Amino acid sequence: MITMNMLEIISLPFFQRAIIVGVIMAITAALLGVFVVVRRMSFFTDAVSHASLTGVALALLAGIHPFVGAVVVSIFVGLLVSRLQKQGKQEVDTIIGVLFSTTLALGVMIISMMKGYRGNLFQYLFGDIIAVNSTDVILSFVLLFAVVFVLLGAFKALTKVAVHEDMARVHGVSVDVLDAVFLVLLASVVAVGLKVVGAILMSALMILPAATAQYLASSFRGMIVISVVVAVLAMILGLFVSAAFSLPTGPTIVLVSAGLFVLASVRGILGARQ
Numbered sequence: 001m002i003t004m005n006m007l008e009i010i011s012l013p014f015f016q017r018a019i020i021v022g023v024i025m026a027i028t029a030a031l032l033g034v035f036v037v038v039r040r041m042s043f044f045t046d047a048v049s050h051a052s053l054t055g056v057a058l059a060l061l062a063g064i065h066p067f068v069g070a071v072v073v074s075i076f077v078g079l080l081v082s083r084l085q086k087q088g089k090q091e092v093d094t095i096i097g098v099l100f101s102t103t104l105a106l107g108v109m110i111i112s113m114m115k116g117y118r119g120n121l122f123q124y125l126f127g128d129i130i131a132v133n134s135t136d137v138i139l140s141f142v143l144l145f146a147v148v149f150v151l152l153g154a155f156k157a158l159t160k161v162a163v164h165e166d167m168a169r170v171h172g173v174s175v176d177v178l179d180a181v182f183l184v185l186l187a188s189v190v191a192v193g194l195k196v197v198g199a200i201l202m203s204a205l206m207i208l209p210a211a212t213a214q215y216l217a218s219s220f221r222g223m224i225v226i227s228v229v230v231a232v233l234a235m236i237l238g239l240f241v242s243a244a245f246s247l248p249t250g251p252t253i254v255l256v257s258a259g260l261f262v263l264a265s266v267r268g269i270l271g272a273r274q
Contacts, residue, residue: 017136022239030230037207051103054104057107127249150182160173212264215264
């Protein structure tokens, strides 16, 4: 019965769009996620994700496209973190913690002030990949192209910054410029990814595959490849499991990804003991 239902579901246009967008976003998030994990920016990604929710709420309140609001606010918060960090008066985790809670509280406050139907906001909180449209497919393709273009053009520089930022500066790498470009890409991925898993879980979509790859890869390039494979696998499995058992799609995708991480970590622990 489940097999027959799955065959019917696969033939539906909305599910096909979900698979396309899901796979593209999985690849895009995994590519950036490797640099996020290596640079220990996981908490920073959480802050950007929650800030994007405030951007969505402001955009809906102003009557503009939520994507615009999410990107603008995410970039603003990211630049603010970078600016405050350079001042050196507070530790970066303290700065991120303050902005994390502040932007989330502000987003909830704005949502509470809105009148009428709020169904779209729930989608942005926890994702609704089944509701993606043709515009989302195009946006995801454009975003993947932009990420691949930047990574191919500045891979060595980005790797140097990820491994050792101070040494990268010594070697003449324009760290501030790269950080700004990386931030714009990160904010864009978060904004587009809101429909996939939502603001609450978006950072997990980016971090879990890369963290899983750390246990399995023996090189930085290998970590990137494995991260992409894990992300795509988790996305496809999550979509099919959620469809087969009528589960919420975003959390299912993240839980599948978390399951792969647990398996990889167990393998890593057992391998270390031998």
